[in-house]
Amino acid sequence: MKLTRKAALVMAAVPVIVFVTPVGSASAHGYVSSPPSRQAQCASGVVPNCGGPQWEPQSAEGNKGLVTCSGEDRQDFAVLNDDSKPWQVTSTGTSLTMTWTFTARHRTRDYEYFIGNTRVHFVDGGNAAPVDPVRHTINLNGFSGRQKLRAVWNIADTVKAFYSCVDINIGGTGGNPTPPPTTTTTTSPPVGGTWAPNTYYAVGAQVTYGGSSYRCLQAHTSLTGWEPPNAASLWQKI
């Protein structure tokens, strides 16, 4: 393992060889963030208990040309193909703007958008790395009602593609996504209450945690891992 790692580092130092480096561990990843794709809903917590896609929404990877939401390289992403999950549906007119999030830059062959087996939109990537923000406005004329829009990012430097499915309802009231669910709304803390995740704290807010009191140093919405003893830059013990 150590030898392999070192060998990979040495090989990667030679540009010509980088091109043929196996793609399995490459972090050339991306997904549709808006309207919220299925994996974006897993990552934001709108749809719970997704497994892999909650942690790596960018990794729905597979060979090019698949009819899939999961990419099929990873079995723990198969949940993305499950139409019975409570995916949030975005109401839209016939014009819809898609936004991509990338975790690394790779040269891009093209982007394709499908409903069923019909390709409804194509964007040439020019064999260049994406420049943020990457947005495509697609025309859905001829389609109506509930549809599963499949977005594909075909990268140019490996045989792979990245897949995102977005559940949409065409003929709704416009291009705006449905409002976020109330379960994700942050709450106002009680004065001097116990620290809780997903709570907005203003500078000066006071909480108790583990029997100690803390004062907020930096306005933020709290999250697991930012408990006061774990984030001295956010919380001062008093």
Next chain:
Amino acid sequence: MRRLVIAIAAAVLALAGCGGEAIVPPGQGGHGHGATSAAPPVPAASARFNDADVTFVQMMVDHLQLGISLSQVALAKATKQEAKDLAGAIDATQREELSMLKSWLKLWGKPETGGADLHAAHGGQPLLDDKVIDGTKEKSGAEFDLTFLNLMAGHQGAAVEMALTEKKDGSNPETMAYAERVATTRQGQISQMLKVISEQ
């Protein structure tokens, strides 16, 4: 033996988010030195480590610095308050993490630099570099917010991948506990960002 167990337990408690299980018993918090407002001691990493630990920490040093740079731009330019608050919190927490990781590399006798090259070796051009960050300064309003949120969500997504690799291949307990906290906190940040993005 008992001292060792206590030391390890204290280090893990001080470091780990551990999926919300990081419960600090009363009187045994990260402070515990009688000071009322002093910063807690920076957790030291033990001397036992492997190549994966070093790679992860060096890559994180580079990654944290890029995240801080992007946050600095957002603090000046973001229009949505959620984006500005998140940038401030990322800036603050990543500075704290950065000084901890640098102290570990010093302890291990390893250089701080090299993280950017390691990123390249681990799968292509990183999402962020100075040029990309400079490019965001030319945007404003909703356009800036959207660019920042997607860039930061992607940047932190890469951190989750690095942390999951460390959890699999690492050996140093403090570094693996830190990786756990990186995975948890970045996932939480991505969740917050995706919600704001979906409201655009």
